[in-house]
Amino acid sequence: MKRLVLALQLMTRLPLPSIEADEVDFAGAIGWFPAAGMVVGLAVAGMACLGLRIDPWVGALSGLVAWVAVTGALHLDGLGDIADGAGAAHGYRDGDSDQDRARLLTVLADPHIGSFGVVAIVLQLLAKLVLLRFWLEVFPPWMMVPLAMTARIGPLVWTRCLPSLHEGLADRFRAGWRAGPLILWAALGLLCGIRAPGLLAWIVMIPLWGWWLRRRIGGISGDGHGAGIELLESGSLLIMLVSR
Known part of the structure; x- marks a missing residue:
């Protein structure tokens, strides 16, 4: 349970009590990231249900x-x-370019956001709002739980398959990676696809994002994990709508 609490503390902003944990427990928390996704999905589903009592757009918002x-x-x-x-x-x-790699690492370390980042965040929020609006007409809100869960299988794959872009928080999880949690969550994700085949989109999107990161960025970092989760969530919403 300690590692689950750590995963929730890392992946959510829920008011959880402080716990004592060593480096082994911290690294092992990666195996519980999909469980944290289920909690996120529950929160989204609950608020969407309340909003749907007023209007579908209010539910989506x-x-x-x-x-x-x-x-x-x-x-x-x-x-x-x-x-x-x-x-x-x-x-x-x-x-191939040390100069571009140095510039990349400098930008990632900069706490300020640039024009590319602003555009990406605005487009992502708009995409989620519109997709969620129509998604709620087709699927019950509780299906946000497996959707958010499968999106967080990604870090278990990327941590194993991609080189670290730099030393940081995400790099510490590499020592805690185990095949068992990945197999367990992947099996659960496959079972969820029985109810809605569109939920299997993660099978394609996870390696695709890993390939893009390797080609365009050069490796994985905490930012890469976060961006991948966001894109898997919006991508799953879209694919579920298209394949319904």
């Missing part, structure tokens, strides 16, 4: 506000940073 609030916009911040980094390192390809 309520769900989106809960989405941002429960995660503390953590993943949106990662999306903005990756967008800024990709714009700054336009010539970087797998280490």
Whole structure:
């Protein structure tokens, strides 16, 4: 349970009690990221249900506000940073340009957001709002739980398959990676696809995002994880709508 609490503290802004944990427990928390996604999905579904009593657009907006609030916009911040980094390192390809790599790392370390980041975050919020509005007409709100859960299978794959972009928080999880949690959550994700085949979108989107990060950014970081989660969530909403 300690690692689950740590995962919730890392992936959400829920008011949880402080706990004592060593480096092993901290690293092992990565195995519980999909569980944290289920909690996020519950929060979004609950607020969307309340909003739907008024109007579908209010339901979508309520769900989106809960989405941002429960995660503390953590993943949106990662999306903005990756967008800024990709714009700054336009010539970087797998280490071919040391100058572009240095510029990339400088941008990712900068706490300020640039124009690329602002555009990416605004577009992501608009996409989620519109997609969620029509998604709620087709699917019951509780299906946000498996959607948010499968999006957080991504970090378990990217941590294993991609090199670290730099030393940081995300790099510490590499020591805690185990095949067992990945297999368990992947199996659960496949079972969810029985109810709605569109939920299987993660099977394609996770390796696709990993490939893009390797080619365009050069590796994985906390920002890469956050951006990937955001894109998997909005991508799953879209694919579920198209494949219904």
